[in-house]
Amino acid sequence: MIDPKRRKARLPAQPTGYAGAGQSSSRQREGQTMRTRALTVMVAVAGTVALSATPASAAVGWKAVDTNSNWSCGGYKSHPLSGQLKLKVCIVRNSNGDAQAIVVVQNTTGVPVSISGAVRSDFGSNVDCAGTTLNTGFTRGCFAGTATDVTDRTFLNATGYLEANGVTASVGHGIANT
Numbered sequence: 001m002i003d004p005k006r007r008k009a010r011l012p013a014q015p016t017g018y019a020g021a022g023q024s025s026s027r028q029r030e031g032q033t034m035r036t037r038a039l040t041v042m043v044a045v046a047g048t049v050a051l052s053a054t055p056a057s058a059a060v061g062w063k064a065v066d067t068n069s070n071w072s073c074g075g076y077k078s079h080p081l082s083g084q085l086k087l088k089v090c091i092v093r094n095s096n097g098d099a100q101a102i103v104v105v106q107n108t109t110g111v112p113v114s115i116s117g118a119v120r121s122d123f124g125s126n127v128d129c130a131g132t133t134l135n136t137g138f139t140r141g142c143f144a145g146t147a148t149d150v151t152d153r154t155f156l157n158a159t160g161y162l163e164a165n166g167v168t169a170s171v172g173h174g175i176a177n178t
Contacts, residue, residue, distance in 0.1 A: 062140035074173035097151035103160025
């Protein structure tokens with residue numbers, strides 16, 4: 001055991017927390033080590049949070065729908081929430097052999113509806129659709145990314161999912177890829 005009187009005699013006469021030129025007290029070294037460790041932990045946690053907060057595929061918003069002859073859509077299906085809330089899936093092809101899947105929602109309920117959804121296809125056109133409010137009288141689509149060069153596929157199939165006010169429905173559509 002260290003004799004407190006003897007220890008006092010060995011220490012240089014300095015104010016507490018002061019380190020002379022080129023010297024540091026064990027308390028300061030310990031404090032610096034603890035700050036370094038704390039900073040390292042904070043950086044690691046921040047990096048983990050940043051990476052986990054970024055999904056592999058960010059959700060996309062809903063857009064106005066304007067169809068043309070490149071669009072192939074299934075029929076509208078009523079959502080279980082209301083017969084006046086309808087969804088369908090469309091597959092759009094272009095002359096380059098690319099394809100895109102879209103879930104389309106139509107609201108004629110007379111009230112705004114809170115929606116979110118997703119599109120999944122067997123040809124790589126997939127997306128999660130961000131939550132939003134769909135006002136009555138509007139039709140909106142959630143467009144998955146374009147899958148390039150799907151000409152080697154005989155059929156193209158897609159499923160659209162719509163969650164409205166907490167109730168989920170799905171509808172599928174498939175086409176021959178000719």
